[in-house]
Amino acid sequence: xxxxxxxxxxxxxxxxxxxxxxxxxxxxxxxxxxxxxxxxxxxxxxxxxxxxxxxxxxxxxxxxxxxxxxxxxxxxxxxxxxxxxxxxxxxxxxxxxxxxxxxxxxxxxxxxxxxxxxxxxxxxxxxxx
Amino acid sequence: xxxxxxxxxxxxxxxxxxxxxxxxxxxxxxxxxxxxxxxxxxxxxxxxxxxxxxxxxxxxxxxxxxxxxxxxxxxxxxxxxxxxxxxxxxxxxxxxxxxxxxxxxxxxxxxxxxxxxxxxxxxxxxxxxxxxxxxxxxxxxxxxxxxxxxxxxxxxxxxxxxxxxxxxxxxxxxxxxxxxxxxxxxxxxxxxxxxxxxxxxxxx
Numbered sequence: 001x002x003x004x005x006x007x008x009x010x011x012x013x014x015x016x017x018x019x020x021x022x023x024x025x026x027x028x029x030x031x032x033x034x035x036x037x038x039x040x041x042x043x044x045x046x047x048x049x050x051x052x053x054x055x056x057x058x059x060x061x062x063x064x065x066x067x068x069x070x071x072x073x074x075x076x077x078x079x080x081x082x083x084x085x086x087x088x089x090x091x092x093x094x095x096x097x098x099x100x101x102x103x104x105x106x107x108x109x110x111x112x113x114x115x116x117x118x119x120x121x122x123x124x125x126x127x128x129x
Numbered sequence: 130x131x132x133x134x135x136x137x138x139x140x141x142x143x144x145x146x147x148x149x150x151x152x153x154x155x156x157x158x159x160x161x162x163x164x165x166x167x168x169x170x171x172x173x174x175x176x177x178x179x180x181x182x183x184x185x186x187x188x189x190x191x192x193x194x195x196x197x198x199x200x201x202x203x204x205x206x207x208x209x210x211x212x213x214x215x216x217x218x219x220x221x222x223x224x225x226x227x228x229x230x231x232x233x234x235x236x237x238x239x240x241x242x243x244x245x246x247x248x249x250x251x252x253x254x255x256x257x258x259x260x261x262x263x264x265x266x267x268x269x270x271x272x273x274x275x276x277x278x279x280x281x282x283x284x285x286x287x288x289x290x291x292x293x294x295x296x297x298x299x300x301x302x303x304x305x306x307x308x309x310x311x312x313x314x315x316x317x318x319x320x321x322x323x324x325x326x327x328x329x330x331x332x333x
Contacts, residue, residue: 060200062197094174097176098176098190112197113198113201115196115239116239116241117240
């Protein structure tokens with residue numbers, strides 16, 4: 001009987017840990033190509049950017065990023081785009097920081113438009129509260 | 130035993146030297162202020178959450194959204210001329226809406242995609258300067274700016290800011306909506322329009 005209880009306990013512990021692992025996996029870091037465009041600060045608490053799309057419209061760079069909250073708790077994300085020219089120099093004065101509420105398990109799209117045609121590259125800066 | 134004692138002395142002297150080093154490295158900052166004052170320059174681009182009234186972050190977010198939207202539409206092909214018209218403040222707050230339009234104008238001018246002509250508010254200064262150059266008799270005729278050579282605006286920008294405020298004992302919710310329209314002056318048609326919505330909620 002005791003052995004049965006122990007075995008059940010062990011199974012439950014294994015299941016729990018696998019659940020935690022699965023959640024950790026869901027919060028896996030952003031893909032390398034996306035990660036190269038990110039500048040994060042501190043613990044990003046299960047928030048990740050899993051896809052970034054960029055296109056040049058009317059000669060200005062337009063970027064969309066999918067910000068995903070992999071956890072159930074709502075998160076406040078602070079973000080901004082930093083625009084760079086072909087030589088890596090900053091274009092413009094820098095955007096203002098924006099606060100974004102991302103509900104638990106939700107994905108939100110943030111969009112940025114380069115301030116001029118000189119914008120050839122970008123970084124998405126963000127931290128999570 | 131003697132070796133241990135020697136090592137301890139050495140470590141102690143090293144610590145004293147380090148501490149002394151730290152103290153001597155302390156330098157003053159090039160500021161003038163009272164000792165008790167805690168004024169510092171902050172981040173002008175930070176999210177301002179002091180109250181839920183219209184603030185610097187709202188102004189910046191509106192300007193960035195409108196500028197980005199205008200630039201990506203491609204309506205400014207061929208660097209057309211634009212003028213700023215009215216910006217109505219339909220909220221219950223006192224808001225200097227000229228500030229919002231100035232930020233939008235600055236960003237658009239810096240983009241190099243558009244040329245701005247004098248607005249109605251800016252026109253008198255331009256007329257005064259033309260009068261001074263042409264009627265004061267102080268300037269060489271060849272160097273004066275001629276009257277009747279101003280370029281008229283092809284487009285006119287008009288904006289409107291509204292708000293909806295809801296308040297309970299513990300919560301205050303403010304919803305702002307900024308609408309911007311770009312009119313073709315000659316045809317009177319709306320060629321572009323966009324909105325920026327902002328929700329700010331304060332809980333006690």
